[in-house]
Amino acid sequence: MELSELANASGEWLRGSGPESDIVISSRIRLARNLADFPFLSRANESDLAAIEQQIQKAVDSLKADGRLQETTMFIDVGGLPRLDRQFLVERQLISRELAESNGSRAVVIDPAEKFSLMVNEEDHLRLQVMQSGLNLREGWEQMNRLDDMIEEHVTYAFSDRLGYLTACPTNVGTGIRVSVMLHLPALVITRQIEKVFKSLQKINLAVRGLYGEGSQAMGDFYQISNQITLGLTEEELITKVGDIVPVLIDYERQARGFLIRESHETLHDRVSRAFGILRTAQTISSEETMHLLSSVRMGVNLGLIPDLTIPTINKLFIHSQPAHLQKITGELMDKTDRDIERASYLRRHLNGTESNGGPTRN
């Protein structure tokens, strides 16, 4: 399987079919692991990195040969990829920005259905992640645990009885687990309650981030909730800690949507319809504006204000309208001006059903 094939497909976690998928986009579990016989990344030189990458590749090859990993599982040398492809993998949430920006022996292993990915030589030697559609942490953990066991048959992890899995940063030591759930919370943003929610989450040691990870501004009203503590609790306890708070947030968001429908139905319907109108007719549009408008449309679909449009389609548009995706799908390198024109054309095609309705404006 090639990256270009990936561009036209969309991952399982985007299919919008999991539990609570009107509000919960995806559930994700990540484990940080290091090999016992190599220094951590800050002290590793290029030959260490190459040897680590080789060990993981051997493990993956042998799991493929045993039929325990699919034959189509990809092993991609990120260090050798052009910028566009790296950006594409970041947009797809298969690798982190940190991995995309580093050079040398860096790799990622990708499941063809995008149920898991495995980053090699990021902040730790190994970062395994499993993704699920909707709120589905239990199944995610079962998969992750199996994947971790399979890899461990082929390598020796750095582990201490007292401190658990040893990681480059003491903030990940112990279980090395990061449990996160991505939520779409537009009504809490509109009703200005989101700050309050954040503050209460921080009090119980949960972190909140915008879409696409650390420190970035939330785009399209997507927020990721995750655990901060990794030591002194079991994996199951940490999963429960995150999993228990999500239904509460879902309930807040539903209440806020209910309030908007009751108290300002016309304003809300108008906001959603205008957003849909712009996306269906614009001739040039930035990625930020697209995210912003798609967020309103997504909520509109969930509230029955826009007929004939499905959540999986919108989920896909969020990802496919991003800069690197547009270029991979069209197979052309484009500057920002051309991308904004192509994005508008792409959105018109997918939201109007036919190409003739507006059509591309370029010759």
Place this chain on the structure above:
Amino acid sequence: MLKCQKCDRQATFHITDLIDGKPKELHLCEDCAQKFLAPSADDSSEVMPAMAGLLAQHLAVGETADQLARLDQRRCPICSITYLEFRKQGRLGCPNDYEFFTQELEPLLMNIHDQTHHIGKVPKRCPQGADQQTQLIRLRREMKEAIASENYERASQLRDEIRQIEAESRG
């Protein structure tokens, strides 16, 4: 009593900063230390602000500037990172650092996680030769250093030792 270098209060924070690549001692009171450690727009230091805060906090507990300076110079025999380097980067150098800097890390772990003991998953194949594994890290580093200083005889001895341990741990 050591006075804060920015005001006249008692200095309870003893910070070693790298200025133009040279370590410089700073002795500050709590307020000035917080100001100093708060990330500013032109802050080029690599330490994550949260981590810097935590490190400063745990270092403040009853450590004198002398103790701190000594602590900062401690160097892991396996990966050769110093505690000062860890404080600057917020990243450790090898698994052995958790053993070597145990006392220094304990209060830090307590601050981050509220706990200091792992109770979760245990790998099926526990590294029974954990010592051997860490020795490999040291031997590979020493081999690179030997090659860099053109001491090829030593390098080839080290290479043989590495191969032997690797063969044992695979067998």
